[in-house]
Amino acid sequence: MKKTLGILVSALFFFLSIGLYISNRLMYIKKKEEQQILEREVKAGRLNMKNFSSLPKREVKIHSPFGYPLHAFLVEPHDTNRYIIIAHGVTENKFNSVKYMNLFLKRGYNALIYDHRRHGESGGKTTSYGYYEKFDLKAVVDWLKKEKGADLFLGIHGESMGAATMLLYAGMLEDGADFYIADCPFSDFKEQFRYRLKREIKLLPPALFVPLTDLFLRLRDKYSFADIAPISVIQNIQKPVLFIHSEKDDFILPSMTKELYEQKQGSKMLYLAKEGLHAQSFNENSQEYEKAIDQFLQTYAESVAMPT
Template sequence: MKKRLSILGSAALFAATGLGLYISQRIMYIRKKDEQYVYDREVSAKRLDPISFDALPKEEIWIPSPFGYQIKALFVRPFPEVKKYMIFCHGVTENKINSIKYMNIFLERGFNAIIYDHRRHGESGGKTTSYGHYEKHDLKAVVNHLLSLEGEDVFFGIHGESMGAATTLLYAGILEDRANFYIVDCPFSDFRELLTYQFSREIKLPGKWFLPLADIFVRIRNRYSLRSVSPIHVIENIQKPILFVHSEKDDYILPEMTKKLFDKKKGDKMLYMATKGFHAQSFNENREEYEKIVDDFLMKYVDKEYQDV
């Protein structure tokens, strides 16, 4: 009997280890989109005009990450005399090319721009994806580089999509509320809650069964806890204005997550729930409305502040 129990115990441990490695592998090394695919997709959808983009005055810059690799950034300066910038944080599996469609909105409104690749994406270094835990420090490195070039009085906002939106909120809520405003498009409110939902959706079993195992293996392999990736727990620390965006039909990151973040945010805020499009498609499917809500937000919370700088 003891031998049988020992065999069963060893088998259970082996199975748990294998499952933990599999889940953590999927989290840390989520499959990325090919860079050429993203470029071709954006050109085909007429969200990127290669001729206009190539004509923009821009500079490729490598920014050191505090974790030892290099971050690839593109500084776009059609208004070199204006100290007014937007920084763009793309979503997981994407790269900086996906940020160009958002960048164009702000170039038309007199902003210079910075688009960059998150760790392990595009041309940036870094071995794993951490959904905002390490990425928030890289965002701070990009902000610091901007400040070193333009001075502490530079006026800037940050726009993030999906993981980039969560990264933006974690940066502002944990590290520094340094930007003048934020726009967060389809952020998740809590990474553990998102994983629980995704596990249940894919495996057809209660996701909460797998969460402790995933957390243990991510802690061991990537040295952070899933618990630390939780914008909902730090949103109250952000004093600057935030525009929250989400699509009502998003079934990857549920729109209720953004609604929770909006409800908990104190102070100046706006919410736009797009009627068309699924995950990260609010701009693509509702372009005119998207630009209008951005204008409304800038007019209400941002323009006067910029004039007072």
């Protein structure tokens, strides 16, 4: 009897330890250092600090509904009502968004780039892969519309987690932008987690540890995997969406973007980049990337834009 009880206690301790370990890795994922991101983007020629510093802009702090500030730059070189919000990926910060911002500045848009919760200079204790982030994005959109007026013509560009956050915002909260660009999003975080678990921790069977991790997230951070599945809300998005993914991406598989594209109703476009791994579609295919954006804007978005 004592031996059986000891085995049960040991098994319980093991599962609790694993659940705590994996949920910690998700909630407190290691972020890149700001200086590392800056040096990478400058070295690659995607960020010119002199040019960035000379842009007419202001730093703003937007209040999250969860009580912390979201740090942002509002960049306004143009006298226009056209704006783009850029949502970066997990472990990155707003300086990773500058390359996308520049694409839209060239096309006559003003821009707002910001740090997600627990990233860059924003507050927040955990990363939730779109669950809490979508409410923060709503706060950013609401702030910009209040600041610039009801006639705002707005686009949102998201990369990776930022793209999933954007789709969750549009599909669950409000279809509040005029167009969306989703670059390498996951369609279902539960399936993404299952896939990464197989790749990174081969000794842990997903059938056992996916529900265990889900339970720990429910208990510790008050959301579940089911709450971060853009595929479950994609049909709610009425505005045009451009889906982008690198065909060689082996971190988030391109099949996830294809699934989202197939399920999206109404105006949509799909661009599959030939080169580059995860979140590298622009970096490795810049001319084709820009052509896809121009085609999308001209065909689906700007054709219904309000006059500037």
